[in-house]
Amino acid sequence: MFIPYAFEPYFHMPIRKIVKRVVDAEWVARMIEVLDRRSDNRMTELGMLSQAFEFVKINQVIGDYLEFGLWRGKTFGYAHRMKRRYRRNDMKLWGFDSFQGLPDTGEHPDNIWHKGQFACTREEFQVILESRGFKPSEYELVEGFYNESLNAATHRRFAGRKAAVIYIDCDLYESTIQVLDFVQSYLVDGSIICFDDFYNYKGDPEQGEQKALAEFRQKQTRVRVIPYMDYAPLGKSFICRMNG
DSSP states (O other), X not given: OOOOGGGGGGTTOOHHHHHHHHHHOHHHHHHHHHHOGGGGTOOOHHHHHHHHHHXXXXXXXXXXXXXXXXXXXXXXXXXXXXXXXTTOTTOOEEEEEOSSOOOOOOOOTTOOOOTTTTOOOHHHHHHHHHHTTOOGGGEEEXXXXXXXXXXXXXXXXXXXXXXXXXXXXXXXXXXXXHHHHHXXXXXXXXXXXXXXXXXXXXXXXXXXXXXXXXHHHHHOSSEEEEEEEEETTTEEEEEEEEOO
């Protein structure tokens, strides 16, 4: 019986490994994108990260994955899947979270958040990662509210590294501007920044992540951002370019 060459690597492999190889294969991701009609106008978080990782692969953007706001690790898990699918063995996944939920959200028009929302302990989060096949060497966690954790010690931990894909799920203006100030020096040409709640607050540009990005663009001259893709119900992504 004639066996196509493409299937030869799957001979003598356990079924579980075969299934994993197929799920992680790039051609499977392509087929899913074609079959998923929603991707035409409402890309999911997984679809966004798939596009971002393929973008940085095609354009040879070197750097790590940084996610701010982890909750129970849904998008962090997606990034892990993409890291393996696109064979980014050089990439470390960095997760930043208070593990206590949101800080005080203050009084804002159209606010839907509250203090302590999205709490998940670090211990519980690490159990989740282990259940999803994360190896300890693949990721780093930075614990604390951003006004305390994005400090000189964290900069030293990240020294010499760059950011290829950044996922910001901070919900709040105050948290987001702190994140943007922190990542600025690690951005390179082609870095992708994804804002999970960009169109929150009923799309008001004077609140939340939109406000933080506008302020960030005004107060610094090193980085300019190019609109890339809208995704899910509230998300928007950008490509970074360095000036000069």
